[in-house]
Amino acid sequence: MSQVKRIADYLIKHGLTVATAESCTGGMVAAGFTDLPGISACFGCGVVTYSNEAKEKLLGVSHETLVTYGAVSAETAAEMAEGLEKLSGADFAVSITGIAGPGGGSEEKPVGLVYFGLKHHGQIAVDRCVFRGDRIEIRRQSRDHAYEMILAAMEGKD
Numbered sequence: 001m002s003q004v005k006r007i008a009d010y011l012i013k014h015g016l017t018v019a020t021a022e023s024c025t026g027g028m029v030a031a032g033f034t035d036l037p038g039i040s041a042c043f044g045c046g047v048v049t050y051s052n053e054a055k056e057k058l059l060g061v062s063h064e065t066l067v068t069y070g071a072v073s074a075e076t077a078a079e080m081a082e083g084l085e086k087l088s089g090a091d092f093a094v095s096i097t098g099i100a101g102p103g104g105g106s107e108e109k110p111v112g113l114v115y116f117g118l119k120h121h122g123q124i125a126v127d128r129c130v131f132r133g134d135r136i137e138i139r140r141q142s143r144d145h146a147y148e149m150i151l152a153a154m155e156g157k158d
Contacts, residue, residue: 003147004032010154011042011092018150019045019090021059021080023071024098024114026050028143045088049080059083059095072097074115074126081117081124092153093119094146100138114142118149125153 001009011018020030030046033039047058052071055061060083061076069075080095098114105111116127127149131141 003144003151005036007147007150007154008033008036008039008042012038016091017042017044017089018092018094019043019047019084019088020146021047021049021084021093021095023048023050023055023080023096024100025096025139025142025146028139029094029096029146032143032147045084045090047084047087055080055097059087070109072099072109072113072115074128077115077117078124078126079117081119085119091120092150093117094150096142096146098138098142100135100142102135112138114138114145116142116146116149118153120153125149 022029027046027048033043049055049058052066056063059080061079065075065079077095077097081093084095085093095117099105099109099111101111112131114129118125129145131138
């Protein structure tokens with residue numbers, strides 16, 4: 001059974017919901033959910049906030065956070081998840097922000113650097129990963145890590 005199907009089955013069984021806020025993945029996590037029939041029982045909101053302006057306006061990410069830490073940071077991922085929970089009311093609010101490449105990286109923030117935020121049960125967890133590969137591979141690995149993060153939280157392993 002796929003990760004996304006396991007998540008959906010669990011959420012539906014327990015009457016819980018999930019929402020996504022994505023930057024570098026451009027909606028891939030949400031698309032995985034919406035590929036499943038009947039998903040509206042647990043998935044009600046997915047937003048793609050690619051620009052800093054969208055992160056601020058739609059999710060309430062602080063302008064100061066974006067200036068101080070950058071769009072690709074633990075702080076931004078956490079604020080994205082927090083804002084998504086407020087926007088959607090979801091039980092599991094997952095956010096992704098990163099550098100998929102091929103350009104845009106630096107020594108401090110290389111291509112493949114991705115931060116994930118997950119707000120659930122009043123807690124925010126943040127993961128940092130550096131993936132390898134081309135743009136598509138980095139985006140796919142990011143999508144899969146977001147699913148893994150949700151699964152771990154559902155199983156109490158976060």
